[in-house]
Amino acid sequence: MHERGASSAQHGLALALGSAAAFGTNIVSAQLAGHAGLSGPLIVFYRVFLMLALVIGATLIWRASLVVPRRxxxxxxxxxxxxxxxxxxxxxxxxFLPITVAAVVFYTFPILIVLAEPFLSPARFSLDRVVIALVAFLGVAMVVGPDWHGLDPRGLALALAASVLAAVQFxxxxxxxxxxxxxxxxxxHLVILPVTLAILALTGLFQLPSALLLAPVAVAVTIGGYLIGFLLQVMAxxxxxxxxxxxAFCAExxxxxxxxxxxxxxxxGALQYAGGALVVAAIIANVILEQKRARRLPAVAV
Structure with missing residues (x-):
């Protein structure tokens, strides 16, 4: 039982790291697509549309059930x-913001999750995990090296909202x-599709699929990274x-x-390398901490 719990934790963290790697392509390619005139919500809409099509195809091929417990x-x-x-x-x-600033603001979500976890889940408060989260965040800030001058408050509000919503998502x-x-x-995705369509309708940013040809490579990378990243995230x-x-997603x-x-x-630069090392160290410490926790849980149950 101890080995099974530790193995599941290792598997889940490995999937989370794989998801982070796939999502790591998203923000770079999304900005390239944005420079070509394609909005974030537009890309989200079409990648969700494609995901739904693929899932429906998989359901028909494997005759999978779509039943979800009412609770x-x-x-x-x-x-x-x-x-x-x-x-x-x-x-x-x-x-509205440089990628670096958006990333630093957005990646406050692991800290929010670690702080809220004792209140929203059976997990107990862990000072070790809070320290790891702060070290990982410091590493992220060093990696992206944000420039805080002349920032647009709209961009800050969007990035902060994304951080809070990411915590809700997890x-x-x-x-x-x-x-x-x-x-x-x-x-x-059946929920995501109408939400993104409503956002596009309200903002007037909807464009026909032909618009994706304005940046075909960037769009393909963004959509491909999402399809793989989201699947691995759900599994993790x-x-x-x-x-x-x-x-683990601080690696993104x-x-x-x-x-x-x-x-x-x-x-x-050297500062970014040092930040990357901090993130890697935090992820390794996180893996060790989770393995210890997974080994203790079955013993407590007995």
């Missing part, structure tokens, strides 16, 4: 709503962890608690900076 409907609806609003807010924030996903992956993907949050999973901006350096030729 999980509210959590699943909240998961879909918070996912839609998080994506729209974060991807829209880079229209907790709501944990509430429906026992729901199957395919029904979870289907019903959450079914295996590991919100706090440890959120800390590190991946994003690495991608920008390799493919866009952006320079990476």
């Amino acid at each position: 999980r409907w509210s959590a699943l609806a909240l998961f879909g709503l918070s996912t839609a609003l998080t994506a729209c807010a974060y991807l829209s924030s880079v229209a 907790f709501s996903a944990a509430r429906c962890a026992d729901t199957g992956t395919i029904p979870k993907l289907f019903w959450s 949050l079914a295996r590991v608690a919100p706090g440890p999973a959120a800390l 901006p590190v991946f994003a900076v690495a991608i920008a350096a390799v493919f866009l030729g952006e320079r990476v």
Whole structure:
């Protein structure tokens, strides 16, 4: 039982890191698409539309059930709503802020989750995890190296809203962890689709699919990164608690900076390397802490 709990925790954290790597492509490619005139909500709408199509295809091929226990409907609806609003807010924030600032503000969400976890889940308060979250956040801030001059309050508000909504997303996903992956993907995206369409209608940002050809590579990378990242995220949050999973996602901006350096030729300085090392150290400490916690839980149950 001890080994099974530790193994599940390791698997969940590995999936979370894989998701972070996939999502790391999103913010870079989303900004490139934004420069071509494609808004964040527009990209969210089309990638959700594609995800729904793929999930429906998988359901028909594997004859999977889409049944969800009635007690999980509210959590699943909240998961879909918070996912839609998080994506729209974060991807829209880079229209008003540099990616670096948007990332630092957004990545306060692991700290919010760690602080709120004792109140919203069975997890007890852990000073170790709070310290790890602060170290990871410091590392993220060093990696992205934000420039705080001349900031647009609209961008700050969007990035901060995305941070709070991301925390809601993680907790709501944990509430429906026992729901199957395919029904979870289907019903959450069925909620996300009309939400993003309503945002596009209210903002007047809707464009026909042909508009995606303005930046085909950036759009393809953004959508592909989302499809893989979201699938892995859903699988991770079914295996590991919100706090440890959120800390693993601090690796996302590190991946994003690495991608920008390799493919866009952006320079990476000593401070960013040091920040990346801090994030990696925090993730390793998080893995060790979660393994110890997973080994203790079965013993307590007995």
